[in-house]
Amino acid sequence: ARLESARRTPQRSVFKGNRRDLINLGAMQPSADLLPDRLIRRCFEHVMRVHGSRALGYAPVEGLARLRQLIVADLARQGVPAHADDVFITTGSQQGLDLLARAMVAPGDTFLVDAATYGGAINAFSLSGARLIPVPSDAEGPDMAALDRLSRSGAKGFYLMPNCNNPTGTEISVARRKSLVAWSQRANIPLIEDDYGSELWLGEQPPPPALRSLNGDVLYLGTFSKKLVPALRIGFIVCPRVLLPTLTAIKKAIDLGTSLVLQHVLAEFLERGYLRGHLNRTVPEYRARRDALEESLRRHLPSGMKWTHPERGLVLWLPLPTGLDPDLVFEEAERRGVVVGSSAIYQVEPGHVGGVRLAFCAEPAERLALGGRRLGETLRALSKQQRRPAGDGVELQSV
16 A cells, blocks of 8 residues: 555656767766765775774664764754764665654655655655645745644644755745744644755855754754765764654664765765865856856747746756646657656646756756757747647747
8 A cells, every 4th residue: 555655756857768968957966077086985995994894894773973973063064953862874865764754654644745845755755654745835935824724734744955945946034944943843743854955055155044953853854965975875864862762773674774884984084074175176066067057048948938046956947838748848858868857756746836857966067058958949849839739829938
């Protein structure tokens, strides 16, 4: 029954073809030239020199103590309060979502998510048997009137991404964050704050205070996949200690603990201060790639199409003209040599949002410019096809 209730695997986010010139605006991971392979190798060699075979055994289920302490120091620099005993290491933030879903949800329980949200979260909560309810948003964040109506829904939690929603890239305002925390306390519905894009600031200003900085009962998810190396598969949960025994029991049953040697490598990387230098190198490059994609979209998209300039994270959300099927855009764009993410994989109920997600981290600036041109050709061709059967010459209007 759980499998039947789970959302289909988000296959539309990756391409199926074999074309060598496919431009990938669907993958949200750093391109190979932005991965710090030399520094990772240096840390790995140091770990093996110092720890030897001791680094090759099982790790404590809750995670390596040294790494947890370094994560706390890194969070403190970002204004997120935590203690090492509050930090639970996971095999990527996706496992963090899975652990929280298993710990918090029983089959048939209600759980709240944004109307447009991360497909991996939809899958994790659905597989635990949750009945997901999408929450609409306005310009400042989740609609508080809608949440007030859901206060007595019996929801076991509300999963959200305050700093850069995936897929829309939107940010929750300071005032709305305070309202969300107050609502959570009134309704006794815990908040899960996914800060997957931590420190990927493309604008001048840092993000508003984390929800967890406003209330210590907020469950905070972090990862090193987006800002460092996906293959490390190391994430973490910061949560009230009352939940840790449950998470420990579940994780022990799943994988006995996250890779010890990789935890040592990440700890060495953090302790040497390499992360700051890495971000100083990669964030300006992401900013340049975003700018290249936006310039191409301005030149090649049909007139009237608009989007929100991304200030954080690695994606640009492009709303589609009314009546244009995002899956059709995905298929035609792939045929023309560019891969995008269809909104179909980011929503619980079809039709809540219509658009495509464009990731600008996996390709260099010149290929992003070409990808924007190909997407423009795609949308112009589909617009002509859409108008032709009607025979009235009415153009699609942008949303």
